[in-house]
Amino acid sequence: MRKIKSSLTVIVLVVIASCTKKDIVNTTAPKVTTGLYSLNQGNFGANNTTLTYYDFGTSVATTDYYHNVNGFGLGDTGSDFIIYGGKVYVVMNVSGNVAVADALTAKYIDTISFISSGVNKGPENIVGYGSNVFVSSTDGTVSVIDTTSLSITKSITVGSNPAQMAISGTKLFVSNTGGFSAQFDSTVSVIDLGTLTQTGKITVGTNPGSIAADNSGNIYVACTGDYASVAPSLVKVNTATNAVVLSADTAVGIVRFYNNNLFITGGYLGAATVRVLSTTDFSLVKSNFISDGTTVINPYGLDIDNATGDVYLGDAKDYTASGTVFCFDKTGAKKFSFSTTPTASPAKVVLIQH
Secondary structure (H helix, E strand, O other), rough: OOHHHHHHHHHHHHHHHHHHOOOOOOOOOOEEEEEEEEEEEEOOOOOOOEEEEEEOOOOOEOOOOHHHOOOOOOOOEEEEEEOOOOOOEEOOHHHHHHHHHHHOOOOOOEEEEEEEEEOOOOOEEEEEEEOOOEEOOOOOOEEEOOOOOOOOEEEEOOOOOOOEEEEOOEEEEEEOOOOOOOOOOOOOEEEEOOOOOOOOEEEOOEEEEEEEOOOOEEEEEEOOOOOOOOOOEEEEEOOOOEEEEEEOOOOEEEEEEEEEEEEEEEOOOOOOOEEEOOOOOEEEEEEEOOOOOOOEEEEEEEEEEOOOOOEEEEEEEOOOOEEEEEEEOOOOEEEEEEEEOHHHHHHEEEEEEE
16 A cells, blocks of 8 residues: 555656646736837926827827826926836936836826935936836935835945946946046946945046946947047946957947947937947948938937837937937838927937836
8 A cells, every 4th residue: 555655646746747847827918018208308497308108009199298197297307217117217307306107107106306405416317226226416426216115225426427327237337427527537337236335447438428238248338538639439348357348439429239239329529320330349330220211310319129129219309399209120210200399309218018
């Protein structure tokens, strides 16, 4: 009997293991992209930053969507935003806060103040990692915000007037511009995302700004120069060694990574095009990504859907009372566009998924 019982036990275990491997169905529904938000900066000091909602199903754009939903606007000069953990975080530089809303409805949740004792820290850029979002501010800090309590839990001192940030592995890289200081900075701060401390700085070039990470352990930094004697440059850094491995003299406004290439807008000396460069040696892949003759006057925002290769380009036009967001497929042909008028300067697009 003991032998038979042992055999039956083995049979039962085999059946259970077989069911576990083959018969259990994953019921998690895939995420569906339903639309996008466009952050439109508006005019400095005019309190007219807006959030446009574009519905993929109806092809309808609703300007000032945030105000329509909540009955009040975002405030002055939105510099960046992300969707993270079911919430949309909008960084308001001049108003000195981060507005938090529901990602699907844009319904207001909370406001995180960056004003202390009457002094505005000057929040600029935002990224998410783990249970936190990180906000760089022109006062020389990166604030850590807990996504549950929506409170600032730590302030990390970095370089002079930090702006853009990018995550590679377990490190956060912060470009220190020095743009509001007596002298431009030339470094990128490295923050360990485990200890939430700055572990070092990398010298990259004068006035580093836009920054992007690839999927092979490198970051790319657009250095603007000093607008006079120091020329602009594009720099590649290996994040394992924190060493500059490639540099080229070229004016870059925004840099984005997709499919082993860099998509870049022209800098202050550049043309109104989107160039495509090789990540290997910065050689020119395409002098103009736009392939169908669509005219863009002032490229101001540049974002890429990693799932489809669609490229979203914000055209600031005259920077005063109009703007257009274009969507191009991965071949550079226009798929659709929408106006952000009467708000100017569409700076960033974020896709909405649920």
